Amino acid sequence: MFWEEKTLAEMSDEEWESLCDGCGRCCVWKFEDADSGEILYTDIRCRLFDDAHCRCTDYRHRSVLVPDCMEIQKLENNQFSWLPKTCAYRLLHDGKTLFDWHPLISGNQKSVHQADISLQKKTVCGEHFSEDDIVRHIVDPDAS
Ligand code: SF4
Numbered sequence: 001m002f003w004e005e006k007t008l009a010e011m012s013d014e015e016w017e018s019l020c021d022g023c024g025r026c027c028v029w030k031f032e033d034a035d036s037g038e039i040l041y042t043d044i045r046c047r048l049f050d051d052a053h054c055r056c057t058d059y060r061h062r063s064v065l066v067p068d069c070m071e072i073q074k075l076e077n078n079q080f081s082w083l084p085k086t087c088a089y090r091l092l093h094d095g096k097t098l099f100d101w102h103p104l105i106s107g108n109q110k111s112v113h114q115a116d117i118s119l120q121k122k123t124v125c126g127e128h129f130s131e132d133d134i135v136r137h138i139v140d141p142d143a144s
């Protein structure tokens with residue numbers, strides 16, 4: 001239960017990585033509303049996102065291949081709200097606990113899919129989308 005005893009900054013690399021539940025909710029196109037500052041999520045996947053297996057296909061080189069990929073370890077305190085409300089990093093940063101479906105609690109890597117939290121087989125490719133198409137794909141990542 002290291003996540004209850006340590007702050008995010010105190011965690012080892014292995015502990016940090018294990019916090020990611022593999023939901024893929026941060027692997028879609030996002031926009032910041034210029035007026036409200038709200039982060040708007042779409043269901044349009046990053047080009048490295050494997051929708052079938054719900055994972056990054058080149059995690060090691062992601063920040064080079066996709067410069068917009070969020071580097072969570074570098075987020076400022078006021079930027080954790082950019083993450084979905086279910087994200088373990090945001091939950092712990094905000095002093096909350098992990099959900100029962102988190103693999104660290106359930107002991108089952110598939111529980112994030114079984115609980116219908118992940119984006120497995122729920123995203124689309126936006127490569128040829130127009131601006132209007134993209135607007136139609138704005139979703140609430142915390143609605144499910
Ligand atoms: S939203 Fe958080 S828990 Fe889900 S894949 Fe992204 S970093 Fe991992």
Ligand code: SF4
Binds near residue numbers: 028049055056
């Ligand atoms: S580069 Fe990988 S980790 Fe980053 S948003 Fe894309 S699929 Fe997700």
